[in-house]
Amino acid sequence: ETGVTQSPTHLIKTRGQQVTLRCSSQSGHNTVSWYQQALGQGPQFIFQYYREEENGRGNFPPRFSGLQFPNYSSELNVNALELDDSALYLCASSFDRGGGYTFGSGTRLTVV
């Protein structure tokens, strides 16, 4: 069985631009969560999707949005990028909410 894969692995964007990050869930998992990990910090919950519906959101502004597709893959979109958005973005999938999460290796986003 494959794990969670994220793309791209690294990305550099300019302030004000928009970015889309992608995640393929582990086979059989129907729940996906996104986390932002700033340098030297623990991951912070952005939002979670369960069967294509948003199922919880952390303290992030509306310019952070997401989608989950019928095959349970997911996207994280960030509009109007700010310098503070520079971070490692982690995707995690599980079978049902609150289950054991499998994390991807992350996308390192740098905003300049």
Added chain:
Amino acid sequence: GDSVTQMEGPVTLSEEAFLTINCTYTATGYPSLFWYVQYPGEGLQLLLKATKADDKGSNKGFEATYRKETTSFHLEKGSVQVSDSAVYFCALSDDNQGGKLIFGQGTELSVKP
């Protein structure tokens, strides 16, 4: 709201030394508790977990016991190896909050030969 507090790092140990990384939590419900490990340049890997009071999670020589009376979930290993060098995160998941993971700030461990 729910939160997790870990001892600050970095922690530097010699190979074969005993490891303890302290973790305490605050939660309104009855959370599950986790330890994740992050090696340089990688994502998070689940190290161990415990889902109810007095449960002991264990994996690869690491152990942690869910102590409800002290709201703690300290990570221990009897003899560390250089390959254990990584950042360790304590986390909780509360069904009352949709099962999202709440992480501590992480503790960097460096093991010297």
